[in-house]
Amino acid sequence: MKQYLRSTIVWAIALSAVAVFYLSIYNAFTKDVETVRKIFENYPPAFRAALGFHLDIFFTLNGFYLFIFGIVLLVGAVQAANLGVGIISKEAAGKTFDFLLSKPITRTKMITSKVTAALALLAATNIVYITIVLFAANAVSKGDFEVKKFVLISLTLFLVQLMFFVIGLFISALVPKIKSPISVSLPLVFAFYIIGALDTIFGKNVRYLTPFKFYDLTYIIKNGAFETKFLLLEAAFLIIVTGAVYYLYNKKDIPAVD
Amino acid sequence: MNIFIREIKVNKWSLLFWSIGMFVFVLAGVMKFSAYESSGQNINQVISQIPKSVQIIVGINVGADVSTARGFYSVLFFYLVLVATVHAALLGAGIISKEERDKTSEFLFVKPVTRAKIISAKLLAALCNVIVLNFVTLVSSVWLVSKYNKGASATHDIILLMGGMFFLQLIFLALGAAIAGILKKPKGAASLAAGILLFTFILSAFVDIYPKIENLKYMTPFKYFDAKTITTSGKLDPFYLFLSVIIVVVLVATTYLSYSKRDLDI
Amino acid sequence: MNVIETKKLTKYYGKDRGIIDVDMSVEEGEIYGFIGPNGAGKSTTIRTLLGLIYPTRGSAKVFDKDIILSGPEIRQEIGYLPSEVFYYDDMKVIDLLKYSASFYKKDQKIIKKRIKEFAELLDLDLKKKIDDLSYGNKKKVGIIQGLLHEPKLIILDEPTGGLDPLIQQKFFNLLKEENKNGATVLFSSHILSEVQKICQRVAIIKEGKIIRVQKISELLENNYKRFKLDTAANVSKEYFAGIKGISDLSVSDGSVNFLYRGRINDITKKIAALNLKNMLVEEPSLEEIFLHYYK
Numbered sequence: 001m002k003q004y005l006r007s008t009i010v011w012a013i014a015l016s017a018v019a020v021f022y023l024s025i026y027n028a029f030t031k032d033v034e035t036v037r038k039i040f041e042n043y044p045p046a047f048r049a050a051l052g053f054h055l056d057i058f059f060t061l062n063g064f065y066l067f068i069f070g071i072v073l074l075v076g077a078v079q080a081a082n083l084g085v086g087i088i089s090k091e092a093a094g095k096t097f098d099f100l101l102s103k104p105i106t107r108t109k110m111i112t113s114k115v116t117a118a119l120a121l122l123a124a125t126n127i128v129y130i131t132i133v134l135f136a137a138n139a140v141s142k143g144d145f146e147v148k149k150f151v152l153i154s155l156t157l158f159l160v161q162l163m164f165f166v167i168g169l170f171i172s173a174l175v176p177k178i179k180s181p182i183s184v185s186l187p188l189v190f191a192f193y194i195i196g197a198l199d200t201i202f203g204k205n206v207r208y209l210t211p212f213k214f215y216d217l218t219y220i221i222k223n224g225a226f227e228t229k230f231l232l233l234e235a236a237f238l239i240i241v242t243g244a245v246y247y248l249y250n251k252k253d254i255p256a257v258d
Numbered sequence: 259m260n261i262f263i264r265e266i267k268v269n270k271w272s273l274l275f276w277s278i279g280m281f282v283f284v285l286a287g288v289m290k291f292s293a294y295e296s297s298g299q300n301i302n303q304v305i306s307q308i309p310k311s312v313q314i315i316v317g318i319n320v321g322a323d324v325s326t327a328r329g330f331y332s333v334l335f336f337y338l339v340l341v342a343t344v345h346a347a348l349l350g351a352g353i354i355s356k357e358e359r360d361k362t363s364e365f366l367f368v369k370p371v372t373r374a375k376i377i378s379a380k381l382l383a384a385l386c387n388v389i390v391l392n393f394v395t396l397v398s399s400v401w402l403v404s405k406y407n408k409g410a411s412a413t414h415d416i417i418l419l420m421g422g423m424f425f426l427q428l429i430f431l432a433l434g435a436a437i438a439g440i441l442k443k444p445k446g447a448a449s450l451a452a453g454i455l456l457f458t459f460i461l462s463a464f465v466d467i468y469p470k471i472e473n474l475k476y477m478t479p480f481k482y483f484d485a486k487t488i489t490t491s492g493k494l495d496p497f498y499l500f501l502s503v504i505i506v507v508v509l510v511a512t513t514y515l516s517y518s519k520r521d522l523d524i
Numbered sequence: 525m526n527v528i529e530t531k532k533l534t535k536y537y538g539k540d541r542g543i544i545d546v547d548m549s550v551e552e553g554e555i556y557g558f559i560g561p562n563g564a565g566k567s568t569t570i571r572t573l574l575g576l577i578y579p580t581r582g583s584a585k586v587f588d589k590d591i592i593l594s595g596p597e598i599r600q601e602i603g604y605l606p607s608e609v610f611y612y613d614d615m616k617v618i619d620l621l622k623y624s625a626s627f628y629k630k631d632q633k634i635i636k637k638r639i640k641e642f643a644e645l646l647d648l649d650l651k652k653k654i655d656d657l658s659y660g661n662k663k664k665v666g667i668i669q670g671l672l673h674e675p676k677l678i679i680l681d682e683p684t685g686g687l688d689p690l691i692q693q694k695f696f697n698l699l700k701e702e703n704k705n706g707a708t709v710l711f712s713s714h715i716l717s718e719v720q721k722i723c724q725r726v727a728i729i730k731e732g733k734i735i736r737v738q739k740i741s742e743l744l745e746n747n748y749k750r751f752k753l754d755t756a757a758n759v760s761k762e763y764f765a766g767i768k769g770i771s772d773l774s775v776s777d778g779s780v781n782f783l784y785r786g787r788i789n790d791i792t793k794k795i796a797a798l799n800l801k802n803m804l805v806e807e808p809s810l811e812e813i814f815l816h817y818y819k
Contacts, residue, residue, distance in 0.1 A: 071460050078456065082449075177613075179360060182449045183348045190344055194283065194337045260626040268614060361610035365669070368574050369627040370599040521577035 069153060072129075073160055073212060077189045078182075079125065080161035083118045084168020085188075086181035088249075111249055115169070115242075122165065126158045152226065156215045159234060163211040164189065166241045173248040261366075261376060265353060265383035273387050276345050277394040283341065284398045287334040291327070292406035327407040328415050331399065332485030335419050338395055339426055339480065343455060346388050346427040350434025351451040353380045354513065355444035358523040373518045381435060381510070388427045396420040415489050422483025422494055425502040429479045430455060432509035439517035479505075525588060527552050527677055527708045528573065532582035535568050542568035544732045545582070550710055555703055557723030557740070558712040565732040566712040567607060570681050574604060586677065600628060603675035607682040609666040613655035617643075617665055620654060621672060628673040635672050642668045645694055660686040667695060671702065678702060679710045684718060696722050747807070753780040753795065754802035767794060 088111065133154060134147070168185055171178075178184055196210040214230060354377070357363040366376065399416045433454065438447035462480035475481040482498035528550040535542035543565040550556045560566050571577050573584055575595040584591045586598045611620050618639075625635045643650050648664045657665070663686045670678060678699070684692050699722060703709055713719050719726055720740060727737045748771075753759075761775050769786030778801075784791050795803070 071463070074460075075456060078452070179356075180348075180352055180448050182452050183352060186344055186348065186452045187341075190340055191279075194340065197337065260623060264612075264623060268612070360612075361608065362612060364571075364576065364604070364606040364608075365611060365624075367576055368599060368602070368604045369624070370596045371627060372596050519578075524571065524576060 069157075070212075073157060074189065074193055076125075076157050076161050077164045077192070077211070078185060080122060080164040081168040081185035081189050082181050083121065084165040084170075085172045085178060085185045086168075087114050087118050088169065088172045108246060108250060111246060118165065122158065122161050126154075126161070129157065130154045159215065159231075160211045162238060163214070163234065166238050166245070167211075169245045170241050170248075173245045259375075259379050261371070261379035262383050265380055266386065269349075269353075269383065269387055273390060276341075276391055280338065280341060280391060280395045281398045283338065284334070284395065284402050287330075287337075288402045288406050291330045327403055327412040328489060331403060331412050331416060331419070332489050335423070335485045338399075339423050339483075340459065342388075342391060342395065342423055342427050343430045343480075344452070345391060346384075347430040347434040347451040347455050348448055349384050349387060350431040350436075351438045351444075351447040352434070353384050354435045354438035354517065355441075355447040358444050361524070363522045363524060367522060374514055377435075377439075377514055377517055381431075381513070384431055384435070385428075388424075388431055392420060392424050392427060395423070414492075418488055418492070418494060419483075419485060422488055425494075425499065425506075426479055426483060428506050429502055429509075432506045432513070436509040436512045436516070439513035439515075440520075442520065443523050445523075476501075525552050526550060526585075528556075528584070528586050528710065529588075530569075530573075530582065530584040533569065533572060533579055533584050534581035535565075535572055535577065536580045541565075541732045542580075543572070543729075546729075546732075546734055548727060548734065548737075550708060552708055553703070553706060554725060555699070555709040555711060555723045557719040557726035558710060558729065559714060559716060559719050559726055560729035561714055564729045566714075566729060567681055568732075569729070570604075570679055570710070570712060574599070574602070574679070600673075601676040603670035603673065603678045605663075605666045605670040605678075605680045605683050607685065609659075609662045611654045611662065611665060613653070615654050616650070617648065617652055617654060617657070618650040620665060621650070621668060624669045625672055630673050634674070638672050638674070639668060642671065642698070645698065646691055658686075660688065660691070663687055664691070667698075671698070674702075674705075675707065677708050677710070679712075681712045682714070683711070684713075684715070748783045748785045750804075750806040751780070751782055751784055751791070751795075752804040752806070753798070753800060754778060755780060756799040756801055759798060763798075764794065767791065 130151060134150070167188070168181075171184060171188070172181075175184075192210040193212055196212040214234070215226070357366050367373070396416065399420070400413050403412050403416065430451070434447065434451040437450050437454075438444045441447055441450070458478040459480060461474060461478040462484070465475045465478065465481055479502070482502060483494065488494060526549045528548060530546055530548045533546040533548075534544050546565070546569055548569070558566050558569070568577070572579050573586060573591055575591060578592070587601065589598055591598065615623070621639050625632060625639070628635070639650070642648075643664075646664045646667065648661060648668070652661075654662065654665065663683070667683070670680075680699075684695070687695060699709055699711075709722075711719060711723055720743075723740055725737065725739050726743065728735045755778055758777060759775060759780055761773060764770050764773060764780075764782065767790070769784055769791070771783045771785070773782040774780075
């Protein structure tokens, strides 16, 4: 766990910095509302109609936050996927597996302890992020700031990260020696991101295909709560995949070093 | 050259995987587009249903007429570039840092070759990979788009866009390599390159929406060759071409200099 | 000619000392040992000579050419076996060896023959994937990789780790063969018995500095041996008086204990006259030697 402490700090800072940076633009941004509206006037009518309809949400703090949150999700997903792929692969690649396994613990226990450590890191990152972002949002808010909805949106970061973490774990269970975790986690995250984007434009059932679109953020804004069905779905997903990971690890040969 | 051949051999499955991935992306995009075209729905109508904030995140070219093949492809291009640059950055960083990462440096660097020669062979192999990926994307795009296209030909646009993408690939390839050359412990090179890529990507999304920070567009290569500008102007901006070449040359030179002068991480 | 010649070779890793003012000369055709405890600077010296890391101060020449200016040229004639062997896991052994051979401007046919010979001698399956090899077998790959191009200088860093005693013996014989054919060997180790077996001269390095360079024969002769004797009758201290080289002598009922340094024949003549029930002669450990040389 110690090895990851430094990189976790970097991630937490990066995530917070992203959010804070863009939140700071928000203030200036709203001042330019009129200018922005004028720009959009030049676009074709169909667009304008759509935009006009949604501009209102956009210019609320929560709406703006939605906008930048997509980026935050992207960055956070990379962190989580990287953790998932790396935390166990690191042993196999670094050939320290034998060392660990010769200690008086079962494989299951070893994986559990590593997973717990990773989850703690993710949780810590989220706590830091939410705290910082809450402060920043409060600072720039013009009174339309609803803490509860804000926090709920931010929590989806953790939920999405969990999904990516577990997917990363699963991949590392399938492929024994991954020498560069980011070469797997980055393309993985981007693949899901692109699926989400393309399908938003051209498809309908995006939500089940990619963790990014799993939670409907506008629903949260409108209703101030998560959709229970999806929370349950995620829980089921996490349990099944984690179970598979344990199963795989207990079955497979560890690439042995004499 | 033996090192060159070795690098080509070892990367062949990865290249195949990425190429197939690219092909599938283009295919999926084109199929989705044609589904809408044939069903008679006006895509622009569909897009207008999507919350604006999501649109921007997703990178829809505000103003692009997505109902034509050309307009649609310019949106697709945004993502193809993402895939290609990730590939290039990871490849560049990986191919230079792998000897130290995998601890094979005490084998390779004791051979009677200069470090410069090793770099050259590796960069050349990486370049070949990047060219192949670009070519695969180009051919897939031209073929698939023309197959499903019922309107005006987009081929000229596609070729132009692929040219732009090539320069982006070169920039990120060189960036990855330079980072691996500079870092004392190159294991983190791929992550750092990925981080910088992420950062410039996010920056490019924002430069679009917020005019005040428009000057930052020089900081993000993604804005050098963006679909909207290229398709409307019908050519690649020579200033950006020049800038790209300078960046690549500087980064490659940095790779050579730093990698030759520093201690290897053993 | 001195195959290796270093002048005040110094390497600092940031603030941490690697090696300091190392002056070393290895003559052509000798088997030169390089011993010291872990962390003394053996690997640092070797890696600097090979161009893997760059010296902070000082210079070095191999085959009378500067190691920095003429690096690649020098390495045409160097074979290196590192202490930890890692190769490309996706390759088969034979592929790796062929890849290794491709760097050298030597007759590839001869190289091919040598690969086959060595593989047979060391009992190594050329068709196996490197990934599937045990550590000891990977070491064998390392040995062949280091020798296949008939190098004039063979550098070995802790070479016997992971090898079983039979293979070790074959390896040493191989080295002696190469040496007979004109190769110079630099053999670095922290295991004194190995160095004793095969080297002619040895440099002792401790905490980054070369403490002493000496012929092995002298090292052995000049070493203390501990003698423990069980005798049938009591021996008086005076019996051993006048023998040069005895120290730390203690006598008690039926046993004698002392340190001896000098010609073995002299002391054994003296002991042979006694009625011995048991005799134990102990070699000093490496630690004991270093303690001695530290003084």
